[in-house]
Amino acid sequence: MKKSVFFGALTVAGVAAGVAAAGTLDDVKARGKLNCGVTTGLVGFAAPDANGEWNGFDVAVCRAVAAAVLGDASAVEFVPTTGKTRFTALASGEIDMLARNTTWTFSRDVDLKFTFVGVNYYDGQGFMVPKELGVSSAKDLDGATVCIQTGTTTELNLADFFRSNNINYEPVPIETNAEAQQQYLAGACDVYTTDASGLAATRATFEAPGDHVLLPEIISKEPLGPLVRHGDNEWGDVVRWTLNALITAEELGVTSANIADMASAAGGNPEINRLLGTEGTLGEMLGLSADWAKNAIAVSGNYGEIFEKNIGESTPIGLARGLNAQWTDGGLIYSPPFR
Amino acid sequence: MSTITDPPQGSFRLSMLLNDTRYRGYTFQFIALVLLIGAMGYLMSNLFSNLAAQGLNISYQFLDEPAGYGIAQTMVEYTSQSSHLQAAWVGILNTLLVAFLACVTATILGVTAGVLRLSKNWLVAKLMSAYVEAFRNVPVLIWILVINTIVITMPSPRAYRGETPDTEMLFGLIAYTNRGVYIPAPTFGPGSMVVVLVFLASILGIFMYRRYAIKQLYDHGRDLPTFLPSLALFFIPTLLAYFIMGRPIGVDVPALQGFNFQGGTQIGRPLIALWLALSIYTGAFIAENVRAGIQAVSKGQTEAAASLGLRPNRVMNLVVLPQALRVIIPPLISQFLNITKNSSLAIAVGYEDITATLGGITLNQTGRAIECILLLMLFYLTISLLISAVMNVYNNSVSLKER
Numbered sequence: 001m002k003k004s005v006f007f008g009a010l011t012v013a014g015v016a017a018g019v020a021a022a023g024t025l026d027d028v029k030a031r032g033k034l035n036c037g038v039t040t041g042l043v044g045f046a047a048p049d050a051n052g053e054w055n056g057f058d059v060a061v062c063r064a065v066a067a068a069v070l071g072d073a074s075a076v077e078f079v080p081t082t083g084k085t086r087f088t089a090l091a092s093g094e095i096d097m098l099a100r101n102t103t104w105t106f107s108r109d110v111d112l113k114f115t116f117v118g119v120n121y122y123d124g125q126g127f128m129v130p131k132e133l134g135v136s137s138a139k140d141l142d143g144a145t146v147c148i149q150t151g152t153t154t155e156l157n158l159a160d161f162f163r164s165n166n167i168n169y170e171p172v173p174i175e176t177n178a179e180a181q182q183q184y185l186a187g188a189c190d191v192y193t194t195d196a197s198g199l200a201a202t203r204a205t206f207e208a209p210g211d212h213v214l215l216p217e218i219i220s221k222e223p224l225g226p227l228v229r230h231g232d233n234e235w236g237d238v239v240r241w242t243l244n245a246l247i248t249a250e251e252l253g254v255t256s257a258n259i260a261d262m263a264s265a266a267g268g269n270p271e272i273n274r275l276l277g278t279e280g281t282l283g284e285m286l287g288l289s290a291d292w293a294k295n296a297i298a299v300s301g302n303y304g305e306i307f308e309k310n311i312g313e314s315t316p317i318g319l320a321r322g323l324n325a326q327w328t329d330g331g332l333i334y335s336p337p338f339r
Numbered sequence: 340m341s342t343i344t345d346p347p348q349g350s351f352r353l354s355m356l357l358n359d360t361r362y363r364g365y366t367f368q369f370i371a372l373v374l375l376i377g378a379m380g381y382l383m384s385n386l387f388s389n390l391a392a393q394g395l396n397i398s399y400q401f402l403d404e405p406a407g408y409g410i411a412q413t414m415v416e417y418t419s420q421s422s423h424l425q426a427a428w429v430g431i432l433n434t435l436l437v438a439f440l441a442c443v444t445a446t447i448l449g450v451t452a453g454v455l456r457l458s459k460n461w462l463v464a465k466l467m468s469a470y471v472e473a474f475r476n477v478p479v480l481i482w483i484l485v486i487n488t489i490v491i492t493m494p495s496p497r498a499y500r501g502e503t504p505d506t507e508m509l510f511g512l513i514a515y516t517n518r519g520v521y522i523p524a525p526t527f528g529p530g531s532m533v534v535v536l537v538f539l540a541s542i543l544g545i546f547m548y549r550r551y552a553i554k555q556l557y558d559h560g561r562d563l564p565t566f567l568p569s570l571a572l573f574f575i576p577t578l579l580a581y582f583i584m585g586r587p588i589g590v591d592v593p594a595l596q597g598f599n600f601q602g603g604t605q606i607g608r609p610l611i612a613l614w615l616a617l618s619i620y621t622g623a624f625i626a627e628n629v630r631a632g633i634q635a636v637s638k639g640q641t642e643a644a645a646s647l648g649l650r651p652n653r654v655m656n657l658v659v660l661p662q663a664l665r666v667i668i669p670p671l672i673s674q675f676l677n678i679t680k681n682s683s684l685a686i687a688v689g690y691e692d693i694t695a696t697l698g699g700i701t702l703n704q705t706g707r708a709i710e711c712i713l714l715l716m717l718f719y720l721t722i723s724l725l726i727s728a729v730m731n732v733y734n735n736s737v738s739l740k741e742r
Binding site: 087141150151156158160162170171174 | 408410599
């Protein structure tokens with residue numbers, strides 16, 4: 001029998017050499033679009049509205065960066081990521097930055113090689129339970145079934161908390177917030193645990209938010225912030241200082257209402273002048289236009305405005321500023337000076 | 340008259356590699372091999388240079404570090420302080436459990452449906468056709484999600500609470516909740532070992548009796564009854580031992596305690612969803628294999644057996660099935676492999692199999708994607724080849740012995 005040579009389909013899966021040593025900023029400018037990783041949907045932080053427009057606290061950071069770099073707040077491609085896919089997406093270059101309420105931890109910074117450019121929300125992990133269970137403390141949760149998003153720091157905190165209190169739990173691993181909501185409301189788990197802000201946001205979408213309580217224990221520190229890849233410091237600086245510009249704007253009283261006015265000519269406050277580009281060359285140093293910060297702030301206002309509009313006390317999510325107030329108001333939100 | 344002369348033994352020339360059909364095949368295979376190795380080498384060097392450029396390396400040290408996360412269904416000792424390796428082991432056992440359960444039920448379901456589809460009863464045959472067509476033409480992931488959703492709509496443990504609960508346990512023994520089904524579990528007291536041994540011995544006894552009955556049939560033509568004696572052997576000695584030893588084996592009935600049912604055996608929701616979905620989906624394929632196998636046996640065989648005076652069930656057992664098995668087994672192997680590999684869809688319902696522990700949480704928490712995926716591939720490759728090998732041994736035992 002004569003055997004014929006058979007070439008199987010030799011699929012050369014291109015392990016794309018996507019490691020450009022530097023130049024994300026140039027890439028974004030050349031592309032004319034910012035690829036920004038966000039959640040798959042967490043109301044208040046990042047979720048598409050009825051018209052398919054992405055809105056939220058994290059989305060506002062993406063839009064501000066796009067406005068600072070490209071001068072156009074709508075030049076953003078939002079890439080929904082789950083807790084498991086987000087780091088691969090960022091490391092592989094699929095997204096330029098990740099603004100997905102991601103906790104800044106040592107191992108993510110050092111071992112996974114990411115650069116956290118700052119903190120835009122100081123959070124902590126909490127628990128939500130139905131009121132009818134009559135639970136008043138997380139320490140009463142012995143034997144409870146807990147819904148938990150896999151691939152998050154909360155998963156590890158949860159195990160640590162129950163172990164240190166010598167109580168047991170049964171984890172129900174889930175992928176997305178929407179799935180967690182479905183399982184929790186169906187009673188497939190007694191408790192839902194994630195960042196307290198996320199719990200508040202999730203509860204706000206329930207039919208009867210009053211039937212569910214957040215337990216008083218906050219079991220971890222979760223500083224959430226945008227992050228970029230290690231090794232591209234120019235790009236890291238752009239994202240870092242865009243976030244700082246939003247924070248400084250609130251501190252200096254620059255709002256979406258008065259920014260056009262303030263940026264038209266140099267005013268009496270030199271730091272505002274430097275921030276808005278009417279004085280000095282801060283924009284040029286970043287490799288951006290002089291009015292970069294003005295563009296970023298003009299999109300949806302300063303940090304405080306973004307907070308109030310998306311997750312503040314006037315919204316269904318109803319989060320108080322708390323730790324996230326300006327340092328001048330006793331909070332932790334603090335930007336280095338623009339000088 | 341002719342003298343047979345050897346064909347001229349021309350010396351080997353390089354051009355024969357292309358011109359001579361004896362060597363041409365090898366030449367091309369060799370070229371293909373070199374190209375393949377080159378392509379793999381290129382991909383590997385690309386991988387390593389990219390990893391180096393990002394300052395990453397391949398290391399399996401993370402397997403010794405504490406995993407730090409909890410797992411709901413564990414068949415071996417596991418806490419959040421156990422190592423990642425132990426978490427992977429828990430995942431492997433869970434994969435094997437669901438694969439084994441699904442293989443067994445899919446085979447039972449498939450054989451039943453396949454035989455019934457050939458039934459002369461119009462309704463039964465059509466029902467089975469509907470089952471086969473409906474289930475094998477919808478993706479298995481959809482079935483997993485459908486069954487998961489059905490289980491979620493069952494009452495939550497809270498419904499069993501209170502003086503007048505909304506839901507009562509089935510026969511007071513089985514609790515069905517949206518977190519899974521809780522069934523009573525046996526508890527083994529002192530002396531239970533004797534009962535278990537007697538039970539095992541009586542199983543052995545059944546096999547020996549059946550062999551004896553066949554020997555009697557072949558040697559002396561005596562047809563001994565097998566069903567009733569087997570049944571008696573199965574129950575009577577074990578029950579006797581059970582009562583003589585003072586009923587050492589008890590039953591642990593699940594009871595509502597705190598948030599969940601405690602005691603008994605819990606069959607978790609993810610396991611139920613995955614197990615049932617894989618069974619009914621693959622069962623539909625196996626049904627078709629079985630039908631094809633039975634139809635492959637020529638009608639003449641059945642008629643010949645009938646004309647020898649064999650009763651219909653004997654015709655099926657002694658003539659048709661042994662021949663049909665030769666056709667059924669090879670595709671059955673591939674269905675078993677499919678079940679094992681499809682069990683990695685566990686991730687959709689949060690079943691903690693190897694893909695969810697090692698390839699999911701461990702991968703994500705340690706960031707060691709390449710290492711984890713390589714281990715995962717190695718595991719599935721090993722287990723698939725093992726199943727294949729075992730089934731091939733069985734196939735050889737039933738295949739046509741050529742002499």
